Amino acid sequence: MKLSKTEEQLMQHLWKLEKAFMKDILEQYNEPKPATTTIATLLKRMTDKGYVSYATFGKSREYYPLIKKEDYFSNHLNGLIKNFFNDSASQFASFFTKETNLSDTELKDLRKIIDQQIKDNNK
């Protein structure tokens, strides 16, 4: 099952912290911070969904993500690509470079990465 928007946000914090107690998580939020119970509810739901686990330390818990950000994102992206670009990553790529205003440096960096990729592919 997928994460909802707010759950995803919480995930971001967990990915950043790697592992965190309730108070660490709360710290990550900007004013107006959500109620502790709200976070607790989200954490429980995320645990149920299989995205989060925790280690019990005395009375409280240290939460940590069960999925790597990269993996989660990969799926996400694949869904997007499938939906919007007939499952064609290259079509997406082309759209992407046109629509996102990358600076010259960024574009050159990107080209470098691509060249590297081509090289790797042929190895």
Place this chain on the structure above:
Amino acid sequence: MKLSKTEEQLMQHLWKLEKAFMKDILEQYNEPKPATTTIATLLKRMTDKGYVSYATFGKSREYYPLIKKEDYFSNHLNGLIKNFFNDSASQFASFFTKETNLSDTELKDLRKIIDQQIKDNNK
């Protein structure tokens, strides 16, 4: 207000058809097709949200999207990038080229696009 998942799917069909009557829309769905009323509900919600409009033709309506797929997608993508890559498109690009398995040809095409972009930027 954003579109939900199913609404987004319906949008895809509208984008593809450009304009469509109820029956054209239903045709787009695979078995098991949703009930007509389900589509009707979605269309109404989407109309309320400002994504869809229609022309009345006698008894029924020809629906059409009010937003271009590209624009809608652009926002979408920007959200993603913001969330997952600290608002850095280039960071995203790099992730993208690494994670998506583009073929050699696709990569070369992409490089071509990038070169073109660089050229355009400096014009």
Place this chain on the structure above:
DNA sequence: TTTTATATTCTACATTTGTAGAGTAATATT
């Protein structure tokens, strides 16, 4: 014109999501 297929509106309802209070247990502070 009687029957049938279609489109639309209204109503409904279960599930998911966003948010948090009340209650309780454990821990830290005075």
Place this chain on the structure above:
DNA sequence: AATATTACTCTACAAATGTAGAATATAAAA
């Protein structure tokens, strides 16, 4: 030890979402 703080569970509830039946109007087919 008495009190305040913190984390957690349970319960709740409004809004959004997914899905569709009932009723109605209308147009198409027989």
